[in-house]
Structure formats: C-alpha cells, structure tokens
Amino acid sequence: MLVAIPAALAALVHVYIFVIESLRFTHPSTLKAFGIRSVEEAEVMKPWAFNQGFYNLFLAIITAVGLILHAGNHDEAGVALVASATASMLAAALILGGSDRSKLRGAVVQGLFPLLTVIALLATGW
Numbered sequence: 001m002l003v004a005i006p007a008a009l010a011a012l013v014h015v016y017i018f019v020i021e022s023l024r025f026t027h028p029s030t031l032k033a034f035g036i037r038s039v040e041e042a043e044v045m046k047p048w049a050f051n052q053g054f055y056n057l058f059l060a061i062i063t064a065v066g067l068i069l070h071a072g073n074h075d076e077a078g079v080a081l082v083a084s085a086t087a088s089m090l091a092a093a094l095i096l097g098g099s100d101r102s103k104l105r106g107a108v109v110q111g112l113f114p115l116l117t118v119i120a121l122l123a124t125g126w
Contacts, residue, residue: 010113022053
C-alpha cells in the first residue's frame with residue numbers, strides 16, 4: 001500500500017500530462033500552464049508536445065501494469081516495472097526543474113509522487 005498509492009497517483013498525473021500535451025495543447029489553460037504566449041506559438045511546438053505526451057502516457061501504462069503484476073503475485077516483474085517507470089518520471093522531473101527554474105512548479109507536480117514511490121520502494125523492499 002505504501003508503494004502502490006504514490007505509484008498509482010504518479011501514473012494518474014502522467015495520464016493528465018498526456019492529455020494536456022497530446023490532446024489539449026492549444027487550449028488556453030494549457031497555454032497558460034506552459035507559459036506559451038499564443039496559439040500560433042503552440043502550433044509550432046505541437047508536434048513535439050504530442051510525442052512527449054505519449055511518452056508520459058507510456059510511463060503511466062508501465063507503472064499500472066507493474067502494479068497489476070505485483071497484485072497478481074508476479075512480484076519481481078511488478079517491482080521492476082514500477083521502479084523503472086517511476087524512476088524515469090523522477091529523473092525527467094529533476095531535469096525539468098534543473099534546466100529551467102521557471103518550471104519548478106511543473107517539476108514538483110511531475111516528480112512528487114514518483115519520488116515518494118522510489119523512497120517507499122527503497123524503504124520497504126517492496
């Protein structure tokens with residue numbers, strides 16, 4: 001439970017990131033969230049955002065599959081998937097926050113639950 005809850009929340013956050021990056025990138029709330037000044041500017045960025053959104057979705061799916069495998073008594077495979085996906089999420093958040101201080105809020109949103117998952121994995125030996 002100590003690992004499953006933050007891992008599931010990390011997956012849900014990354015599904016949300018997929019939605020805003022791949023499905024709603026030119027929506028006014030997304031423009032504001034990413035600090036994009038215009039729809040025209042967003043249209044230029046849209047292809048990379050679309051791709052990036054799917055990357056986040058795949059990390060969420062890998063995490064969910066790991067949780068399902070772990071619940072189904074496939075412990076080693078489940079742990080490996082949850083650990084690798086959430087560690088990747090955390091690494092991406094660290095890179096985001098470290099590369100652009102104006103993106104710290106986004107980095108915290110993206111990385112908090114993966115960080116808690118990784119800590120829980122290490123603490124419990126899940």
